[in-house]
Amino acid sequence: MAVIKAKGFYDTFDRSGTPTRDTHYCPGCGHGIIHKLLCEAMADMGIQDRTVIVNPIGCAVFGYYYWDVGNVGAAHGRAQSVATAINRTRPDSIVISYQGDGDLAAIGFNATFQAANRGEHVATFFVNNSTYGMTGGQMAPTTLLGQKTKTTPFGRAADHEGYPLCVCEALNQLKAPVYIARVSVADTKRIMEAKKAIRKALEIQVQKKGFAFVEILSPCPTNLGLDPLKAAQWEIEQSEQIFPLGTFRDISAEAESRKDPEPKPTPSEFFGGGTDVKAPEPDYAFGTKHIKIAGFGGQGILSLGLAIAEAARYSARYSSWFPSYGPEQRGGSSSCNVIVSGTPIGSPDAPQPDVLVCMNRPSYDRFAKDVPKGGVILCDATVEITEQPPEGVKLFMMPSLKLATEFGVPKATNTVMLAALAHLGVTGLATEQLLNALDDSFKKKPKLIPINRDIFQKAYAWCEANWKA
Amino acid sequence: MTKFVKGNEAVVIGALYAGCDAFFGYPITPASEVAQMAALYFPSVGKEFLQAECETSSINMVYGAASTGKLSMTATSGPGMSLMQEGISYLAGAELPGVIVTVQRAGPGLGNVYPEQGDYNQAVKGGGHGNYHCLVLAPGNVQEMCDLTMKAFELSFKYRNPVIVIADAVLGQMMETLRLPEKESPRPDTSAWAAEGNAKTRGNLITSIFLNAPQQEEHNIHLQAKYRKIEAAEQMxxxxxxxxxxxxxxxxxxxxxxxxxxxxxxxxxxxxxxxxxxxxxxxxxxxxxxxxxxxxxxxxxxxxxxxxxxxxxxxxxxxxxxxxxxxxxxxxxxxxxxxxxxxxxxx
Incomplete structure (x- = not known):
């Protein structure tokens, strides 16, 4: 017997385990017709080399037995996510997602909706056969009202299982899709329409225009309990009542083709450059400074800590910065721990800080008692001290808000405090490096660099004048 | 060359030097900065960043990119990591490379966003279904957040296996001096197995289904042999x-x-x-x-x-x-x- 080779298919379906030319589908199933329309279209368009089909879970799980293209099997409901990534990382490939109604419209509905909304360049073929075929005929989102399935033995009821889900209509609410159509393979006339829609969806991919969605009503004689002809008739008479055929949208003529990306620097080029700073080497003589900075959010607490830590990096010292974060950062209080060390840093936490900077009273009340003997507390002058610091701990009051306001930038309290820390010499870091770090913290607002340098110098002078004795 | 960065940022830098092509993620404290920095850096060097609609989707996007031989990753924390377990099992089953960074927070359930290491078993023993292992790398500082992320990609492609980088809220949120990698990693050749969307790889198939039980057992035995090889060679x-x-x-x-x-x-x-x-x-x-x-x-x-x-x-x-x-x-x-x-x- 002469064998006519079907275009776009493997010659024999070896992946099924035997070199057969029969598919695994039941007699009268629509999948075979849809496969043929799809494979013929791919072959005619000459796109098989660059096509990747995402194989679904469901009756078409073994699509890769047949489709002579690159094949990727996805988890149930995840095909659109998988297809999205293929499209994003291989923009020159043709990406096809072939899915059933459970996969696409139940477990994978959000992924479908989101991918459509992003306008992923994916041709999606949605086979609606009103049931879960592979698992043996349970209810699908597309099961009709009154239809009996293994999990709706009394018939689907609107007040219990809800209504059949009309996916084309739902996707048609979105702006991004380029093409949305519903077709059927229940008779020859309908198959010819389906053929056109499938080709249209693929052409949109070739033209790099975007998301194309074709829903295909497909008979499932086995689970409908009907012979193939009656099952096809059921699709036409019953299914189309709820799922009317037609083109819901076609903006392929207006849609613009995706442009090729512009060349970009390599990571080395992007991250390299700038001033070279040596990595730290151990220096045991330097010791370790534990610094805690605390206050209200908006007082520049985190950036003050960061400036100290950065200054340590410029000095080739080890340093770490560990912030309060999460809900705390939105709740008003803010704090960070900075360690500056001559050796690699272990714990980045500073529960017993050698240096504590308090910008408000709650910070003083919470942390001052933990400062060990020999430590220093630097406090904004507005903080009311009701309890003296622990024995052997020096307390310095700094009118940071007053000075910053006098110097013209009330927000610059942290710059004033940095100057005070520089004057006290408690960070172990050179003033010049603290200044460099301060400059760097305004990298994105270079106008503020000279202003803050000036504030720093004035605040430093204030400390010299007032703390000398 | 050094840079003072959060651990979460160091991960992104390491990934890009490793040649990572795509980042797919969903925000979650305390891992969000990984996605945020990826959103900034990936497009800057011509790579793909996409915020997915959920972690289930993120990990399946990693699966998709890996299927075509691309280097991809995601980052998350406890609840998100739980959602990813299905996808991780599929990656292991289909022998796909991919890097998953988990910045542990306190659990179980919603827990809180502060540091814990309660997801050890989830990462090391595998939270998904089936006989599989992920390689699990555990950085101890910001430098290693970068270096071990680079290493994760290397191992992931060497063994065609998902690799988890397990950090915690402290390592993610803290900043330290990072020595930038000296150069980018060489690109792995994936044409033997990946569906790259070209003529050479047209016959390739990515799947984890073996409906025939003896074949599924054979696949399991193959995976176990791979794990023994990993155990012998990759301890650090x-x-x-x-x-x-x-x-x-x-x-x-x-x-x-x-x-x-x-x-x-x-x-x-x-x-x-x-x-x-x-x-x-x-x-x-x-x-x-x-x-x-x-x-x-x-x-x-x-x-x-x-x-x-x-x-x-x-x-x-x-x-x-x-x-x-x-x-x-x-x-x-x-x-x-x-x-x-x-x-x-x-x-």
Whole structure:
């Protein structure tokens, strides 16, 4: 017997385990017709080399037995996510997602909706056969009202299982899709329409225009309990009542083709450059400074800590910065721990800080008692001290808000405090490096660099004048 | 060349030097900065960043990119990591490379956003279905957040297997000096197996289904053989001041930082103590552990209920209860003092 080779298919379906030319589908199933329309279209368009089909879970799980293209099997409901990534990382490939109604419209509905909304360049073929075929005929989102399935033995009821889900209509609410159509393979006339829609969806991919969605009503004689002809008739008479055929949208003529990306620097080029700073080497003589900075959010607490830590990096010292974060950062209080060390840093936490900077009273009340003997507390002058610091701990009051306001930038309290820390010499870091770090913290607002340098110098002078004795 | 960055940012830098093509993620504290920095840096060097609609989608996007031979990753924390377990099992089953960074927070359930190490078993023992392993790398500082992410991509493609980088809220949120990698990693050749969307790879198939049971068993046996190879070749650990130690602390991640401070402080007081720090949790560095444990007292420090100690004990053939445990849970750090006191109690 002469064998006519079907275009776009493997010659024999070896992946099924035997070199057969029969598919695994039941007699009268629509999948075979849809496969043929799809494979013929791919072959005619000459796109098989660059096509990747995402194989679904469901009756078409073994699509890769047949489709002579690159094949990727996805988890149930995840095909659109998988297809999205293929499209994003291989923009020159043709990406096809072939899915059933459970996969696409139940477990994978959000992924479908989101991918459509992003306008992923994916041709999606949605086979609606009103049931879960592979698992043996349970209810699908597309099961009709009154239809009996293994999990709706009394018939689907609107007040219990809800209504059949009309996916084309739902996707048609979105702006991004380029093409949305519903077709059927229940008779020859309908198959010819389906053929056109499938080709249209693929052409949109070739033209790099975007998301194309074709829903295909497909008979499932086995689970409908009907012979193939009656099952096809059921699709036409019953299914189309709820799922009317037609083109819901076609903006392929207006849609613009995706442009090729512009060349970009390599990571080395992007991250390299700038001033070279040596990595730290151990220096045991330097010791370790534990610094805690605390206050209200908006007082520049985190950036003050960061400036100290950065200054340590410029000095080739080890340093770490560990912030309060999460809900705390939105709740008003803010704090960070900075360690500056001559050796690699272990714990980045500073529960017993050698240096504590308090910008408000709650910070003083919470942390001052933990400062060990020999430590220093630097406090904004507005903080009311009701309890003296622990024995052997020096307390310095700094009118940071007053000075910053006098110097013209009330927000610059942290710059004033940095100057005070520089004057006290408690960070172990050179003033010049603290200044460099301060400059760097305004990298994105270079106008503020000279202003803050000036504030720093004035605040430093204030400390010299007032703390000398 | 150095840069002062958060651990979460170092991950992104390491990924890009490794040649990562795409980042797919969903925000979650305390891992969000990984996605945020990826959103900034990936497009800057011509790579893809996409915020997915959920973690389930993120991990399946990693699966999709990996299917075509691209380097891709995601980053998340506890609840998100739980959602990804299905996808991780599929990656392992289909033998796809991909890097998953988990910045642990406190659980179970919603828990809170503070540091914990309670997701040890989830990463190391596998939270998904089936007989599989992920390689699990455990950075202990910001430098390793970068370096081990690079390493993760290398191992992931070498073995065609998902690799988890397990950090915690402290490592993700803290900043340290990062020495930038010297150069980009070479690109792996994936044309033998990936569906790259070209003529050469048209015959390639990515799947984890073997409906035929003997074939599925054969696939499992193949995977197990791969894991044995990984166990033999890829163990990594740091032994810190253990040469003359009488007591060895066992810890990974942030707990190891606490232990490093404790070891230094105790050494100043003349206590002979050191630390064993796994950098790979799977494969577990059992050879280094066996050497360092020989004739020494052990103590485990972790921010979880003994999950890590169970593995220390398992690999030494002991009962877990025979090894003292210092731990905190719920988002509270073990303190250096707590460790020092416990060691003094043991000495």
């Amino acid at each position: 650990a740091e032994c810190y001041r253990t040469d003359d130690a009488e007591i060895v602390l066992c810890a990974y991640g942030t707990s190891s930082r606490i232990c490093r401070s404790a070891v230094d402080a105790l050494r100043e007081g003349g206590v002979k103590v050191g630390m064993f720090r796994p950098q790979t949790l799977y494969p577990f560095p059992e050879k280094a552990l066996a050497e360092v444990a020989e004739g020494r007292k052990l103590m485990v420090v972790e921010m979880s209920a003994g999950q890590f100690r169970d593995d220390i004990a398992l690999h030494l053939g002991r009962r877990a209860e025979t090894i003292p445990l210092v731990n905190r849970m719920g988002g509270i750090l073990v303190t250096v003092e707590q460790v020092i006191d416990a060691v003094k109690g043991l000495a």
